[in-house]
Amino acid sequence: AQSVAQPEDQVNVAEGNPLTVKCTYSVSGNPYLFWYVQYPNRGLQFLLKYITGDNLVKGSYGFEAEFNKSQTSFHLKKPSALVSDSALYFCAVRDPLDKLIFGTGTRLQVFP
Amino acid sequence: EAQVTQNPRYLITVTGKKLTVTCSQNMNHEYMSWYRQDPGLGLRQIYYSMNVEVTDKGDVPEGYKVSRKEKRNFPLILESPSPNQTSLYFCASSLGPGDEQYFGPGTRLTVT
Numbered sequence: 118a119q120s121v122a123q124p125e126d127q128v129n130v131a132e133g134n135p136l137t138v139k140c141t142y143s144v145s146g147n148p149y150l151f152w153y154v155q156y157p158n159r160g161l162q163f164l165l166k167y168i169t170g171d172n173l174v175k176g177s178y179g180f181e182a183e184f185n186k187s188q189t190s191f192h193l194k195k196p197s198a199l200v201s202d203s204a205l206y207f208c209a210v211r212d213p214l215d216k217l218i219f220g221t222g223t224r225l226q227v228f229p
Numbered sequence: 230e231a232q233v234t235q236n237p238r239y240l241i242t243v244t245g246k247k248l249t250v251t252c253s254q255n256m257n258h259e260y261m262s263w264y265r266q267d268p269g270l271g272l273r274q275i276y277y278s279m280n281v282e283v284t285d286k287g288d289v290p291e292g293y294k295v296s297r298k299e300k301r302n303f304p305l306i307l308e309s310p311s312p313n314q315t316s317l318y319f320c321a322s323s324l325g326p327g328d329e330q331y332f333g334p335g336t337r338l339t340v341t
Contacts, residue, residue, distance in 0.1 A: 123271075149326075149327045151329075151330075153330075153332075159334070159335075160233075160319055160321075160332030160333055160334050160335055161272075161319065161321075161330075161332045162332070163329040163330065163331075166327075166329065168327060207271060207272060209272075211326050211327055214285070215260075215277070215279065215285075215326040216274055216277060216285075216287055216288070216326075217262065217274055217277070217326065217330070218274070218288070219264075219271045219272040219273070219274075220271055221269060221270060221271035222271045222272075
C-alpha cells in the first residue's frame with residue numbers, strides 16, 4: 118500500500134540553526150513528492166515538489182528537500198531557521214491512481 | 230486573484246441534517262480534491278476529481294458525496310452527518326495530480 122510517514126510529531130530548533138523535518142514514503146513506480154506548510158488557522162501552502170531530475174529540490178522561503186531513492190526519503194531542510202518558520206509541515210506523495218496521500222504532519226517550533 | 234473559496238467557514242449542525250459545503254476555484258484547474266484534517270491523522274483525501282463528471286474515492290469516502298458538474302465547482306455533500314464527521318475540511322485544486330495544489334481556507338464542521 119502507498120504511504121507516507123513523518124516519524125516526528127514535533128521538531129524543536131533554535132533560531133539560526135539548521136533544521137530537518139523527516140519524511141519517508143512507500144509508493145509503486147516513480148514518486149511524485151511534495152511538502153506543504155500550514156500556518157495557524159490557514160489552509161496549506163505549497164513549498165516544493167520532486168518529480169524527477171536533481172535530488173536536491175529548492176522551494177519557497179529558503180526551504181529545500183533531498184530526495185533519496187535508496188532510503189525512500191524526502192527530508193525537508195533549511196540552513197538557518199527563523200522563528201516565523203514555526204508551523205505544521207506535511208509531506209505528501211501521489212499514488213499510481215492519482216490520489217494524494219499526506220503524512221500526519223510535523224510541528225516545527227523555532228525558538229528565539 | 231487566484232483562489233479557492235469554501236463556504237461556510239464554520240458550521241454547527243445536528244446529526245442527520247443534510248448539508249453541503251461549497252468549493253469554487255477560479256484558476257481553470259482540472260484536478261480538485263476534498264480533505265479532512267484530524268489531530269494525529271494529518272490530511273486524508275475524501276474524494277477527488279480529474280475533470281468535469283469524473284470523480285473518484287479517496288481514502289475516507291464513507292458518508293460523503295461529491296459532484297463535478299462544472300469545472301470550477303466541487304461541492305461536498307453530507308447526506309446524513311454524524312458526530313464522527315466533526316472535522317476541519319479543505320478543498321484544493323491543481324492543474325493535475327502531480328502539480329502544486331491550492332488550498333481553500335477550510336471549513337470547520339461540528340456535528341452534535
